[in-house]
Amino acid sequence: MRSEHWIAKNLGVMVGFAGLLGGLSEMQLSSSKTARRKLAFAVMTLAAIHYLAAQASTPPAMDSYRFTIAANPVTTGPLPGHGLAQHPFLYCGEFDYVHPDQTMYLVRDGKVAWTYSIPTNLMVYGKSEMAELGDCTRFSNGDILFSYRWGARIVTPEKKIIWDYHAAPNTEIHSAQPAGKNRVLIAQNGAPTKLFLINTVTGNVEKELALPTPYPNSAHGQVRRAHLTKAGTFLVGLMEEHRVAEFDADGKEVWSFACPDTWTGPRPKNGGTISAWDAIRLKNGNTLISGDEYGYVLEVNPKGEIVWELGKNDLPGYPLDVVQEIGRLDNGNTVISNWVAGNVKSDNWPSTIQIIEVTPAKKVVWALQQWNNPDLGPASSIQLLDQGGAPENGDLQR
Numbered sequence: 001m002r003s004e005h006w007i008a009k010n011l012g013v014m015v016g017f018a019g020l021l022g023g024l025s026e027m028q029l030s031s032s033k034t035a036r037r038k039l040a041f042a043v044m045t046l047a048a049i050h051y052l053a054a055q056a057s058t059p060p061a062m063d064s065y066r067f068t069i070a071a072n073p074v075t076t077g078p079l080p081g082h083g084l085a086q087h088p089f090l091y092c093g094e095f096d097y098v099h100p101d102q103t104m105y106l107v108r109d110g111k112v113a114w115t116y117s118i119p120t121n122l123m124v125y126g127k128s129e130m131a132e133l134g135d136c137t138r139f140s141n142g143d144i145l146f147s148y149r150w151g152a153r154i155v156t157p158e159k160k161i162i163w164d165y166h167a168a169p170n171t172e173i174h175s176a177q178p179a180g181k182n183r184v185l186i187a188q189n190g191a192p193t194k195l196f197l198i199n200t201v202t203g204n205v206e207k208e209l210a211l212p213t214p215y216p217n218s219a220h221g222q223v224r225r226a227h228l229t230k231a232g233t234f235l236v237g238l239m240e241e242h243r244v245a246e247f248d249a250d251g252k253e254v255w256s257f258a259c260p261d262t263w264t265g266p267r268p269k270n271g272g273t274i275s276a277w278d279a280i281r282l283k284n285g286n287t288l289i290s291g292d293e294y295g296y297v298l299e300v301n302p303k304g305e306i307v308w309e310l311g312k313n314d315l316p317g318y319p320l321d322v323v324q325e326i327g328r329l330d331n332g333n334t335v336i337s338n339w340v341a342g343n344v345k346s347d348n349w350p351s352t353i354q355i356i357e358v359t360p361a362k363k364v365v366w367a368l369q370q371w372n373n374p375d376l377g378p379a380s381s382i383q384l385l386d387q388g389g390a391p392e393n394g395d396l397q398r
Contacts, residue, residue, distance in 0.1 A: 074341075074351050075317030081357070081366030085110030088385040092146060093339070093354075093378035094132035094174070094324075096120070098346045102133045104146060105376055108385075112374050116144065116159055124150045125169050134174040134224060135325075136381050140390045145176055145184060152176035152186050154200060163200040172219050178392040179228045187226035187236065191216030195226055195234055195247075209251040215240045224292075224324070225278040230394050235287070237276035244279040244289055257287065257304050262294050262311070277324050282397055288326055288334070295320035297334060310334070310362060318356055318364050325381045327398030330388055333357050333365065335398075337379040354379035 084107050092104040099120060106114035122131050129150060136146040142157045149172050154163040163184075167173045171190035179185040182201045188194045192213035197206045215222065218240060226236045233254065234247045246255040259275040277292035282299070286307060289298045295312030297320075312320045322339035329335060334357070341352040350371040357366035370376045389395020 072313035072316065072319035074319060074353065075367075077317070079353070079367040079369060080364050081368070083110065083368060084370065086357075086366045086368070090136055090138045090144070090383040090385065091355075091376055091379065091381070092133035092136040093337075093376070093380040094134040094149075095130075095340075096133075096377040097130060099377065102131050102148070103377070104133055104136050104144070105374065106138070106144075106385075114157065116146075116155055118148055122148075122150060132174070134380050135176050137176075137178055137383055137391050138385065139178060139181075139392055145178060147173050147176040147186070149174060152184065154184075165198065170219065174224045175226045177225075177227055179394075181392050185226060185228050185234075187223040189219040189222040191219070193222050195236070197228075207249070209234065209247065211236065211238075211245075211247070211251070212253075221274055225280075227280055228394065229281045231281075235279050235281055237279040237289070239274040239276055239292065242275050244276050244287060255302070257289070257300050259289065259291065259294075259298075260296075262291070262296060278326050280326065280328070280397055282328055288328055288397070290323040290326045290336075292324065293322050295323055297323060297326055297336060308360065310336075310358065314362060315356070315358065315364055318353055318367055320356075321352060324379065325398065327382070327384070327396070329357070329384065329397075333359050335366075335382060335384060337382050339380060340378045349378065352378075355382055 088108045090104065090106050096102055097120065101117040102120055103115050103117040105112055118131055118133070120131060121128050132149040134147050134149065136144060138144050143154050143162070145154050146152065151164060151166045152173050153161060153165070155161050165186065167188055168190065171188045173186055173188050175187040177185045179197055182199055183206070184198055184200055186196050186198065188196060193211045195209040195211065198204070199206055213222065221240045222238070223236060224239060226234060229235055232249055235244065236247065237244055242259045242261070244257045244259070245253050248254050263273055273293050275291045275294050276289055278290040280288050282288055285302055287300045289300060291297070297310040298306055299308035301307050310320070319341070320336065320338055321341040323336055324339045325337040327335045336356045336358070338352060338354055338356055340349045353367045353369045354376060355366070355368035356364060358364050383391070383396070383398060387396055
């Protein structure tokens with residue numbers, strides 16, 4: 001699998017290093033010790049192979065995450081739609097630990113037109129930590145805003161960094177959304193969870209809201225999406241609380257929805273599951289909610305009534321494994337970022353259909369399963385670039 005490719009790519013470096021050590025040894029040892037030098041070289045090379053294999057195949061710890069794979073078998077037939085050519089789009093995904101870099105992809109006309117990568121492992125306050133590309137949006141002028149767990153950044157099409165915000169110690173950032181031409185909204189998980197409206201030109205924090213945080217010691221699982229609505233409120237998926245909450249400009253909670261417990265099978269040994277990965281306010285006033293490992297999509301009206309839903313196994317041949325970002329398209333269809341099957345077990349990832357577009361009648365019209373040439377990796381965020389409106393004006397339903 002990809003871990004084997006990564007080993008092959010890096011093995012030459014390790015072999016070269018071992019050879020260097022062998023050369024240094026040769027200057028120090030007599031020719032009678034040639035056999036021992038060769039043996040030492042072989043041992044170091046073998047150790048390098050085992051080390052690289054362990055690094056490539058062993059996933060990092062994921063706090064309390066425990067997932068199940070949908071019971072619905074993946075289709076083996078042709079996938080609907082036109083693959084990479086169905087829509088132009090910007091794509092990124094979190095927890096792609098099998099690669100040395102985390103990469104965003106911009107696809108046009110069925111081909112990768114642009115990429116941007118950051119190292120998988122970053123030094124964060126003196127400690128090596130794994131970066132995650134969890135949120136990405138293209139502004140109308142072509143600039144790209146994205147979160148990378150330890151901060152948020154804006155880069156130009158020429159890959160020049162024009163704004164870079166670093167998360168405070170012991171916090172994480174997984175949500176970075178446009179909130180105007182020169183303004184972004186970020187959610188900073190921590191003790192407590194905070195929302196920041198930041199002017200990207202001046203660097204000034206224009207608004208800071210501290211949210212109720214019942215689990216302050218579990219920053220990683222607090223928030224994946226926070227949105228500024230057209231009404232000026234903040235709509236937040238509170239994952240560990242299993243609910244969506246809307247806050248006014250002063251931080252007062254004005255609306256909420258408790259996510260249903262649709263879990264089937266055995267519960268995780270060390271706790272519960274999480275939901276409300278994403279929550280977006282639709283133009284009709286309803287709220288579209290993604291269920292993360294629960295694998296559902298819900299449309300809820302202001303009264304809290306479910307008016308449309310899609311369950312984990314409701315699409316025969318297209319299981320919803322872990323539903324992360326969602327969006328409602330101009331034509332009324334819903335696009336789903338279907339993270340990965342098997343989750344921390346990367347051997348199961350290629351069975352995942354990463355992107356699914358479904359009609360209101362629950363017909364799949366586009367399914368993207370792209371794990372090679374190019375390997376897009378896990379799906380957390382997708383922006384379809386053929387939709388009307390400007391992201392910085394809040395026009396997109398995503």
